Amino acid sequence: MAEGKAGYFGEYGGAFIPEVLHATFEELNEKFTEIKADPDFWQEYENLMSTYSCRATPLTYADNLSRHFGGAQIYIKREDLNHTGAHKVNNVMGQGLLVKRMGKKRVIAETGAGQHGVATATMAAKFGLECTIYMGEIDVLRQRPNVFWMERMGATVVPVKEGTRVLKDSINEAFRDWVTNMDDTHYVLGTACGPAPFPEMVSYFQSIIGKEARRQSLEATGKLPDSVYACVGGGSNAMGIFQGFMDDDVELVGVEAGGHGIDTHLHASRIASNDATVGVAQGFRTYFLQNQDGQMNETHSVSAGLDYIGISPLLANLADQGRIRFESATDVEVIDALSLTMKKEGLIPALETSHAFAQAFKDAPKMRSDQTIIINQSGRGDKDIFTIADAFDDPKWKQFIIEKARQYES
Amino acid sequence: MAEGKAGYFGEYGGAFIPEVLHATFEELNEKFTEIKADPDFWQEYENLMSTYSCRATPLTYADNLSRHFGGAQIYIKREDLNHTGAHKVNNVMGQGLLVKRMGKKRVIAETGAGQHGVATATMAAKFGLECTIYMGEIDVLRQRPNVFWMERMGATVVPVKEGTRVLKDSINEAFRDWVTNMDDTHYVLGTACGPAPFPEMVSYFQSIIGKEARRQSLEATGKLPDSVYACVGGGSNAMGIFQGFMDDDVELVGVEAGGHGIDTHLHASRIASNDATVGVAQGFRTYFLQNQDGQMNETHSVSAGLDYIGISPLLANLADQGRIRFESATDVEVIDALSLTMKKEGLIPALETSHAFAQAFKDAPKMRSDQTIIINQSGRGDKDIFTIADAFDDPKWKQFIIEKARQYES
Amino acid sequence: MNLENYIKARRQQKDILLMTHIVLGYPSFDDSLRLVETMVKAGVDLMELQIPFSEPMADGPVIMKASQESLENGATLERCFETAEKICSEFDIPFLFMSYCNILHKYGFQPFAEKMKAIGIKGSIVPDIPPEDAQDYTAAMKQQQLDPIFLFAPNSSDARMKTIEKTGSGFIYCVARTGVTGSNTDFSEDISDYLRRSRAATDLPLAVGFGIKEKADIDAVKGFVDIAIIGTESIRVMDASGLEGVDRFIRSLA
Amino acid sequence: MNLENYIKARRQQKDILLMTHIVLGYPSFDDSLRLVETMVKAGVDLMELQIPFSEPMADGPVIMKASQESLENGATLERCFETAEKICSEFDIPFLFMSYCNILHKYGFQPFAEKMKAIGIKGSIVPDIPPEDAQDYTAAMKQQQLDPIFLFAPNSSDARMKTIEKTGSGFIYCVARTGVTGSNTDFSEDISDYLRRSRAATDLPLAVGFGIKEKADIDAVKGFVDIAIIGTESIRVMDASGLEGVDRFIRSLA
Numbered sequence A, B: 001m002a003e004g005k006a007g008y009f010g011e012y013g014g015a016f017i018p019e020v021l022h023a024t025f026e027e028l029n030e031k032f033t034e035i036k037a038d039p040d041f042w043q044e045y046e047n048l049m050s051t052y053s054c055r056a057t058p059l060t061y062a063d064n065l066s067r068h069f070g071g072a073q074i075y076i077k078r079e080d081l082n083h084t085g086a087h088k089v090n091n092v093m094g095q096g097l098l099v100k101r102m103g104k105k106r107v108i109a110e111t112g113a114g115q116h117g118v119a120t121a122t123m124a125a126k127f128g129l130e131c132t133i134y135m136g137e138i139d140v141l142r143q144r145p146n147v148f149w150m151e152r153m154g155a156t157v158v159p160v161k162e163g164t165r166v167l168k169d170s171i172n173e174a175f176r177d178w179v180t181n182m183d184d185t186h187y188v189l190g191t192a193c194g195p196a197p198f199p200e201m202v203s204y205f206q207s208i209i210g211k212e213a214r215r216q217s218l219e220a221t222g223k224l225p226d227s228v229y230a231c232v233g234g235g236s237n238a239m240g241i242f243q244g245f246m247d248d249d250v251e252l253v254g255v256e257a258g259g260h261g262i263d264t265h266l267h268a269s270r271i272a273s274n275d276a277t278v279g280v281a282q283g284f285r286t287y288f289l290q291n292q293d294g295q296m297n298e299t300h301s302v303s304a305g306l307d308y309i310g311i312s313p314l315l316a317n318l319a320d321q322g323r324i325r326f327e328s329a330t331d332v333e334v335i336d337a338l339s340l341t342m343k344k345e346g347l348i349p350a351l352e353t354s355h356a357f358a359q360a361f362k363d364a365p366k367m368r369s370d371q372t373i374i375i376n377q378s379g380r381g382d383k384d385i386f387t388i389a390d391a392f393d394d395p396k397w398k399q400f401i402i403e404k405a406r407q408y409e410s
Numbered sequence C, D: 001m002n003l004e005n006y007i008k009a010r011r012q013q014k015d016i017l018l019m020t021h022i023v024l025g026y027p028s029f030d031d032s033l034r035l036v037e038t039m040v041k042a043g044v045d046l047m048e049l050q051i052p053f054s055e056p057m058a059d060g061p062v063i064m065k066a067s068q069e070s071l072e073n074g075a076t077l078e079r080c081f082e083t084a085e086k087i088c089s090e091f092d093i094p095f096l097f098m099s100y101c102n103i104l105h106k107y108g109f110q111p112f113a114e115k116m117k118a119i120g121i122k123g124s125i126v127p128d129i130p131p132e133d134a135q136d137y138t139a140a141m142k143q144q145q146l147d148p149i150f151l152f153a154p155n156s157s158d159a160r161m162k163t164i165e166k167t168g169s170g171f172i173y174c175v176a177r178t179g180v181t182g183s184n185t186d187f188s189e190d191i192s193d194y195l196r197r198s199r200a201a202t203d204l205p206l207a208v209g210f211g212i213k214e215k216a217d218i219d220a221v222k223g224f225v226d227i228a229i230i231g232t233e234s235i236r237v238m239d240a241s242g243l244e245g246v247d248r249f250i251r252s253l254a
Ligand SMILES: Cc1ncc(COP(=O)(O)O)c(C=O)c1O
Pocket: A086, A087, A088, A113, A115, A116, A190, A191, A192, A231, A232, A233, A234, A235, A236, A237, A238, A304, A305, A306, A350, A352, A353, A378, A379, A380
């Protein structure tokens, strides 16, 4: 997939890493090249995913939503059914197999919402690896349920007290660990960002989504979809599904976090807004939400998993090429889309995922009924209950928590 | 499967219902007979389950646990990967298709832990049915997260303030609704209990588990398992997997809730303890935990889904015949089994499910390494976080809840 | 004189008989005795004594709550029997037990029937035993010359009514509407069709219950049935205005 | 005189040179000026002025915290340039910028190099620009006769060292150990092998840093390298005992 200089996609990508990691990345690049060329590896990976998680994940026809909007036929790719509840596990298990090949004994990872942390802790338990998860202190406080599960699976969760104490800071901290322990440790990066080969490698493992979706679309409808929707944080689920349709006449739509609106600066839209500029940080070159000095901005989104400052270099490049349409959905639109999806289909998309639904719901009514779209349901929302209940401002939930707290305090 | 008198299994079963429901049950029996004889129906059911949920659910080889115990090879049937997180959805979607055939517009259900309620609310959303869920007031308070999701999916959750305000009382309340609204309403009973044809019908839909598991065992190991383990509440997941091996030389092991120990009366073991006697309640004849006057006892289990007073008439009969070995696992054993499974395999069985794991862990070390067992992982534990965190008495979780409560109160 | 004959004889003197209901042990066993006394003196013709059960599937909230409180106050089957025995010996109308299958089943249908006979109870109403599963129950009752009362529902077909009436004896309890006890029934609406079908289906006396709560309701069914049954309403009255209220209430129905 | 020659000339008079480090704007820009003054007076031979960056991937906790506080106090790139300009004009040793790629990239490598030249900064240390991606950066620096300093790590192979030394100029920064700044390095342990390999790989002067915090550490590397770099430790001393402490600390190293 890379073109031109290794590790670059157009002018994006690269590996801006301290010298001490050079050898580690050399090994990683070598092993990644090796497994890509090895059909047995992909077979091993598919076997693992079909016995440990539930791949192929289904493509669900959303008949009620389709009828409700009276436009395109809406299909939903069900990454939410994966073990641990999101597409993140695809990448993590793939890297886990790689770790085994490299003979390393320990994995580290960053996590924001906690989804990737849970997936990594799960993989580490399954593969018998030591595991440390870096998580911004603010996220540790917000996302206690995920911390709880990571710890119960034997991982050490380290609250990162530096910087803004959120996702990007946990990435910095993970790198700090790695430059100290690279000999026995692999850093399981959670999205299609970071220094090469991570963006390509994560996309490679996630491409299992698109491969399946393409085949399933043909089986279910006899043709390819007209449009495919995915939310875009770092970009891994989007790259995952888009890769199935890259060379086809299929519109690809990436939906970023619009937060309070892209005019407000309180968002995390790198491409859909005009607020981001090209920079080099966290090991790679891409569009970042940064100020004029090159300091990274704080971002905002109702979903913890989409508020990353940068975007996959692969997506930045595809945006330049006009291959992907980028849109954004505001917090309010997202909650509405989530609510409608629950009521109409009995599905609970994660808040991240609901961004893709929100945009699809804007477009579907304008399409013909013989057109079809696929929305990538990257994860399930039931682990977001604390956030979703707050988003709905549910009084009975609050009462429940207050009562529970009273029990604990007495 | 029925033998002798219709709706009876040995001396258990029957339909002890008020006259006003007679016609409703006649119709239900008729329709159930009809779909059982209709191969298209099963095909439609399998299609639905493979596109809306992720059937066939995988059979996962637990290599770490197998090695840890050094005995039998342990395989895990992954009902936890189902949409809504447990086997309950198999039954609910099956009944949903039946409701469509009967042309009814509304469904009602009882729920204890909330799992079956969530599954029913999900099905109702998907099928466009009105939905009322009865849930004991105590369970509503304990299981707020599930109530939250049911309501968000459009269901009305009615807290039952009668009786002991738990599962059995919500069943009574659901029947009270049904005797009033039987014309347009179907009662989606959640386990293999209740008046005929429910025990047989629920088991029929759940048999999809066993069908798959049998085939998958042959594929994965070239032979049938030596033993199959399932936890037993009402008995639906157990009947579901056991049916795949009923006529084979395979040991079937049902594990009931041992609570504080079967000598303490604080448990919910109907067969494994000597505390239950045959009775007629909630519409059917089986072993019940009741006092000498025939009043039902309160039961105890760490898991909300296993503390039912009765047991499936099919299982009671198979117990009489010696076809199933019944065991019990105490709360403490269950938490230990859960903890080990998380650490060794990255799997989070529900507390109910962990009973099956606990017994399997007692037996596996005594078996030969060329023997295999299957444990039915009926559900995932991450929705039990409030209960599991309490079971582990996790101080950081408590702190999190207390902080959250403070936010809400301010 | 058996129950059926008692009803038929009594009907010679009255257009319609009155059957009332209490929950044994609610509010207390002493109160149960006094309630019966009040009702009998006020002129009721027969009575149901409900033995509380922890899973009262067919009862509405009022009776359910009464049953539950009775059990919470420690009501045992033994206490119910003792009180029923006292009642039967002191008052000279027929008394029936009302309960759920499990109470009889756990005690044993035969011992239970023997006990009823010994106490002086004339029959039993058990709403969760359908005719199909009634054999042991009816056999035990009949052996003791007791009457197992069965129920018709508005949605029972003519054929079904035949089956039911063949299984039971004493009289037929016509449930006035679908649903549980204690809700309103609109007796001004036409339930005459249902009651006429019921009448045609059996030679047994007919009683009608579920939602009767004032004289007008009784008047509406007069001519169609032999007995009007007051269930929930008398508990409501008792809760609201005590024995005196009950006395006034029952007398107002005559 | 360019940086390399300055170092070589100075080494004629001293066994080993001392390079120290400050974070611009920490604790304040005024303090930065005073710190430089103290250090220069105490005899340091060259200094790194770190421009804080919000994502300091290679820094340890102490420098990271200093950077963050500087930014929180409102440090802008403009203020950093102004202060650096004042420093360069007032003190007569070579000053280098230390920062991360994005700071230069965002400003533009060429404008950044021009600015450095105008201010009087002699070179730059940017730990997250590897030789492979350094072309624009080094070209811009070299056009202004500035030195882009590159780093060796203990796990750099001989071949890799060759690549690195060809890309950079001024001197080579030998990272004493893996990990981030500010942790302990055991200089009594044998790092001589690594430093000997470094020496063999380049004719550029060698500096060693990461974990030097007392005279004994400096003595241990004397003879292997030309410059000892004090990074984190002087921030620690400043935090603990102010400018006076820093003065005492630097003098203790001579
Ligand atoms: C469910 C879900 N979807 C999407 C994302 C965004 O990540 P990416 O853009 O890499 O898919 C996350 C990140 O946490 C997530 O949890």
